[in-house]
Amino acid sequence: MTTSPGGWETVVGLEVHCELRTATKLFCGCRNAFGEEPNTSVCPVCLGLPGSLPVLNAHAVELAMRIGAALHCEVRPSIFHRKNYFYPDMPKDYQISQYDQPINVGGYLELPDGTRVGIVRAHMEEDTGKSTHVGGGGRIHEASHSLVDYNRAGVPLVEIVSAPDIRSADQARAYVNELRGILVATGASDGKMEEGSLRVDANVSVRRAGSDAYGTRCEVKNLNSLRSLARAVEHEAARQVALLEAGQAVVQETRHWDEGAGRTQALRSKEEAFDYRYFPEPDLVPLEPDGPWRARVAASLPPLPAERRARVAALAPGAPPDRVAAVVELGLDGLVLEAAAAGADPALALSRAANEVAARAPAAGGLDPGAFASLLQMESRGELTPTQAKAVLSRLLDGQRDPAGVARELGFEALPATDLAQAVDEAIAALPREWERYLSGEDKLAGVFVGAVMKATRGRADGKAVTGLLRERRRSQAG
Amino acid sequence: MTLPTALDLAQAVRTGERSAVEVVEEHLARVEEAEPEVHAFNLVAGEEARAAAAQVDARVARGEDPGPLAGVPLALKDNLCTRGLPTTCSSRILAGWVPPYDATAVSRAVRSGAVVIGKTNLDEFAMGSSTENSAFGPTRNPLDPIRVPGGSSGGSAAAVAAGFAPLALGSDTGGSIRQPAALCGVVGLKPTYGVVSRYGLVAFASSLDQVGPLARTVGDAVALLEAIAGHDPADSTSLDRPAPALSGCLAQGVEGLRIGVIQELAGVEGIAPEVGARLHEAADALAGAGAKVDEVSVPATMWGLPAYYLLAPAEASSNLARYDGVRYGLRLARPDITSMYEATRSAGFGPEVKRRIMLGTFALSAGYYDAYYGQAQRVRTLIIESFAAAYERFDALLSPTAPTTAFPLGSRTADPLAMYLSDVCTVASSLAGHPALSVPFGTGEGGLPVGIQVMAPALGEPVMVRVGAALEDLAP
The missing domain is CATH 1.10.10 (Arc Repressor Mutant, subunit A)
Known part of the structure; x- marks a missing residue:
């Protein structure tokens, strides 16, 4: 476990909000789309008009179940609650969310370094709209006026809550990176942190190395990239250590990561303590996916990143782990496996995929695995020099399909x-x-x-x- | 005043004997004459009604089927959304709001040929038992204008009683269809929870709210229920089954049916002696018609009121949060969001709505949830079990609909608890989600009508309307 030189250990738990990649919203038929004209993807239901009622989107449930299965959770019968609080971007002034009976509980995620991070729960809820506060530094209380876009209101989310099993900024980054890979692989998310498809809050505390007790934690928000996450955890842990070493106490609070300043700041404390008055949502019926549905979802899970890494690594023993991870992350592992199956040298396929193919990432999808394999074999047989092979590969990435023909064209025809x-x-x-x-x-x-x-x-x-x-x-x- | 039934009118329109326009004009004329005294409506949609009636006539002329309710004027409680017509819930907070859609019950009734003639007054957001809690002034009982019509569907009950419309839709959360029907001397039917879609009914307490018909006869009420009932994919709590076929049950009689008279409600605190007497006469009449009538104790019915007055306000406090001045309805401009919320909601809601929002907010608060909301839910389960035991021995249960006949305006407004007691006989079947029907049966003090309530287990509408139709025939 990572400890600072002063004998302090960092403890992190992460809450990741994942927007589900459904065609429509969680409780109505409006498009679930990013970047549209404000307030164009709305209807009586997601605007919370009087008399409207929610109807649960079955595809969102299916994606939530996939997430649960991929994180080794127990997928259970669940119900929705109402979380009551007033905010202008929440049309009903309550959020429909799962509370004490979530759909997924008790799983884990294994990091590439072998660390297992517990998953407490992964529950479904609806997203809110988006407020833009004009004037007053972007905060609602000093704004001259506010604009609200309800296109995002009702977009399906799954909130994945980890156990406080993460022990460093690097591990926090690795967790989110791995989770993103899983969410993309299951088809649940597009994984775009920059578009808010994945939003991360970090609960950070510190304790003396060797201690079992948890310190007082702070929740850090506004982490818009993996880099922000790692920096914020680093900074927040250091801030807490400095406080404790100075004999002061850490105050439990929500803090805002200021990317520019490189530090966390306490949010203006709300005068009223929040009491969300949760109660079961009477407009929806209990959600009880039957056995066959659960089995179908579990069986439909694609291979997950850890499994894909293991497959590539088994094929090319001794390959550098980060090269294997990179190929899997870029989705090029299928290319490597197919090329190897077609007779190419796996180590050579991995190397070319991780370097030359990866460098042309957008074009890589069009690369014909058969042509790739033939080219690698020509290189292995000595019919092409590495330099020539790379030149041919570049043409294949441009869309050409016959490596021997390309080699001839380039005058690389191998000497008999x-x-x-x-x-x-x-x-x-x-x-x-x-x-x-x-x-x-x-x-x-x-x-x-x-x-x-x-x-x-x-x-x-x-x-x-x-x-x-x-x-x-x-x-x-x-x- | 003997008026034709809705079914008679529809028959006349369907056969071309009468035009729908003529039927609508006749009803609008009665509205014009008596509405200033009764104030049943928040909005009379005369022009829209004439146009809709002309369309019904055109369909008849083309030889098309204009529907089973062809040309029948229909009054809608003003908490049912109507596309293009303001829907106020008798609250200032919805000022200026015009729904962009029709409630499912409304569109189904219209598809059956009914002609909407207006939106009726109610206790604000359906919270009340006298229709005095309206931002637009009270509705008066057409049978005696110094008295209330009951509530919260008082405008709909009064409209039917006054002959403004043969049919009306109301909503019932704890008795809001049945109690005003009883006080106005008309028939009111609350279906099993989930039989009628709630889509487009502005929510008061979602787990209790049901849309249902008010009419002058059980047959008319059943015809309207058949038109609006059935599964609606837009309401997750609507039952996935077709509308019940009930018309055929009306003439089946009560021979051999086992009917229990609930002792706790027959002798409920504050019951008027005449109401108790009518209940016993009704029971005797049913026995005379061949039913096996006996007394039954359903103790949990007496726990209904306190449980109801925790659960309904709890859900209401959440359902009414959206009226915040941000998107529609009333907004009082203030320099910041919190004071805008406060000013808007303070000005927009009346005292009874505020009282219930506060009650409900408290019942759901951290530290109180289990003692109030949680306990009330447990009582709700007990009520369901208590009814289940009674329905092992009986096909239907009988009680008064309300402890008294219509009371004078202003007589209970100062005492919310006295007002809440008006619902003592009706809340239990609401909490159980069971169907219940109020049928006029004789009169009490001052010649005012008394309503008898017929209750049945979930989806027991067929038995319930058999008993109701028999009572209607047997009524003095």
């Missing part, structure tokens, strides 16, 4: 093996003194022969293949 052997023998014959020295162990003279062969074949030879032939000739002469 007999031609190469002939060129090598001619070079040996033309440079008898250098050959003697090479035979006597001066390996660096191989370069002279490679150069000669390259010159004779106008660059079509593969240097490695030439070196290989030179070694072969030396072995047979020595024998």
Whole structure:
């Protein structure tokens, strides 16, 4: 576990709000879309007009169940409650949310480093609208006026609450990154933190290393990127350690991360203590997904990032873990697996995918795995030099599909093996003194022969293949 | 004044014997004459009604089926949303709001040929038992204008009693259809919870609210219920089953039915002697018609009132939060959001609504939730179990609809508890979600009508209307 030099341990629990990627909102038929004209994706239900009633979106339930299954939660019968408080961007002045009987409880998420972070719950709720406060520094109480956009009101959310099992800023970042991968893989989310599809709040506390008791925590909000999250956790833990070391107490409060200033600030404390007066939502009936539905959802889960990493790693033992992780994160693991299945060298496929293909990420989706595999095989057989192979790969990423044809077009047509052997023998014959020295162990003279062969074949030879032939000739002469 | 039934009128319109326009004009004429005294309506939609009636006539002329309620004037409680017509809930807070949609019950009634002639007065947001809690002034009982029509669907009950419309829709949360029907001498029916869609009914207490018919006869009430009932995908709590077929039950009689008279309600505190006497006469009449009538104790009915006055306000406090001045209705401009909320809601809601919002907010507060809301929910379960035991031995249960006949305006406004006691006989079946029907049966003090309540288990409407129709025939 990570401890600071002063013997303090950081304890973090994360609450992640995930907007579900449904076609329509949680309780009505309005489009669930980002970036539309304000107040165009609204209806009586999501505006909370008198007499309107919510009807639960079955696809949202299905995505919530997928999230639960992917996080190893128990998917249970659940009910919705009303969370009552007044705010202008909440049309009904209550939020329909799951409270003490959530759909998913008690799972875990395994980080790439093997740490297991407990998942307390992952429950469904509706999003609020979006307020823009004009004047007064963007806060509602000093604003001259406020604009409210209800397009987001009623968008389905799943809130995933972790146990306080995270012990550093890096782990917090790794948790959200891994969770994002899972949410994208299950089809629940587009994972776009910058568009607010994923919103993270961090509960941070510190304690003496070795202590079992939790310190007083602060909730840090406004974390819009993984970088903000890591910086905010780092800063907030340091702030709390400084307070405690100065003999002061940490006050439990909600703090706002100021990205520009690089620090957290207490939000103006609300005069009234919040009492949300939760009670069961009488407009909805209990949600009891039956066994077959739950089984169908569990069976439909795609392979999750951890499993995909394991598959790639098993194929290319000894591959650097971050290379494996990068390929999975970019969704290129399928390409690697298919290429390997088609006979390509897995390590070479992984390397090309993690570097040359990844660098052209948007085009990578169009890359034909069969063509990729053929190209890698040509390279492995020495028909193309690595440099030539990369040039051909670039053309394949441009949309071409026949690696041999591209190689011909580029004049990379590989020398037939007999031609190469002939060129090598001619070079040996033309440079008898250098050959003697090479035979006597001066390996660096191989370069002279490679150069000669390259010159004779106008660059079509593969240097490695030439070196290989030179070694072969030396072995047979020595024998 | 003997007026034709809704079914007679529809029949005349369907056969071309009378035009729908003529029927509507006749009713509008009665409205013009008596409405200034009764004040049943918040809005009389004369022009819209004439246009709708002309369309019904056009369909008849083209040989199309104009629907079972063709040309029948229909009065709508003003908490049912009507596209293009203001819907006020008799509250200042909804000033200027015009719904962009029709309630499901309204659109279904209209599709059956009914012609909406206006929106009727109610206790603000359906909170009350006398229709005195209206921002637009009280409705008076057409049978005696110094008396209340009951509430909260007092405008709908008065409209039917005054001959303004043969049919009306009301809403019933704890008795708001049945009690005014009893006080005005008309029939009022609260269906099983979930039989009629609540979509477009402005919510008071969502787990209790049901839309239902008021009419002069059980047959008319049943015809309107058949028109509006049935599954609605827009209401998650609507039952996934077709509308019950009830017309065929009306003439089946009560021979062999087991009917229990609830002792706790027959002798309820404050019951007028004439009301008790009519109940016993009704029971005897049913026995004479072949029913097996006996007394039954359903003790949990007496716990209904306190449970109701915790649960209904709790839900109301949340349902009415949206009236905040931000999006529609009244707004009192103030320099910041909190004072805008306070000023708007202080000015927009009347005292009874404020009282219930405060009661409900308190009942849901941290530290009190379990003692109030939680306890009331447990009582609700007990009431359901207590009814279930009674329905093992009986097909239907009988009680007075209200302890007294119509009382004078102003006589209970100063004492909310006395007013709440008006609901003592009706809240239990609301809490259980069961159907209940009030049928006029004789008169009490001063010749004012007495209503007898017929209760049945969930989806027991067929038995309930059999008993109701029999009582109607047997009434003195």
